């Protein structure tokens with residue numbers, strides 16, 4: 001989300017504190033509203049906002065969490081769960097026919113229909129597995145993530161987890177689809193070569209023109225999914241990206257509305273945004 005003049009005038013250090021406080025507010029409210037004491041299986045996502053989710057859960061005390069088991073979406077959340085003294089279990093051990101009661105996770109951008117961009121921190125594949133294994137998925141974020149359309153504020157591109165040997169082929173396909181300068185994400189300082197995910201894959205960041213919502217496309221008359229003009233609806237683009245050979249998973253969480261299905265939805269039932277004024281804005285999927 002673009003900063004207002006007053007926000008952009010705030011010194012960087014103050015702005016960073018405001019963002020952290022906003023993440024914390026969203027996380028505590030989401031846990032209060034969605035972690036029922038009867039729950040036993042809880043998914044914990046990745047990123048800096050989820051740190052506060054774990055903090056909020058741990059603050060409930062051992063008596064409240066004694067019967068709960070926590071399922072991570074990668075190495076970072078595994079560490080968070082263990083450091084908080086919560087019981088860890090892996091999604092690979094969730095037996096067939098069972099579901100998580102709830103999963104909490106962050107997002108890089110959230111649009112008006114609760115479609116998400118995720119994977120800014122190179123986690124997305126395990127996140128999608130955990131989110132869709134939950135009866136309800138709840139998103140936690142700060143005010144910067146609110147956006148009318150995906151690609152409006154998150155300009156780095158859609159994170160795509162790819163098999164390394166297929167990366168050049170995938171880049172070719174993305175360019176043909178109208179992505180502007182897609183690239184393999186480099187490693188962090190000190191790491192030569194590409195960033196490697198928890199699953200041994202690479203990440204490609206693929207910028208596209210801001211993605212239309214279904215209601216926009218109805219009005220626009222633009223042919224969606226047209227590889228010549230690079231204009232896509234969220235669903236058309238996601239459906240196409242996931243079919244590229246070598247793509248393991250995409251950082252678009254889209255499709256079925258989280259409130260309309262008991263589980264299997266990639267979209268959250270609710271997204272919590274800590275706002276700069278100290279309030280929490282909650283967006284829920286239309287019933």
Ligand SMILES: O=C[C@H](O)[C@H](O)[C@H](O)COP(=O)(O)O
Nearest residue numbers: 047048049106119121122123
């Ligand atoms: O790859 C990282 C995950 O998808 C995160 O959930 C996402 O990037 C949001 O992270 P943060 O809460 O740090 O903004």
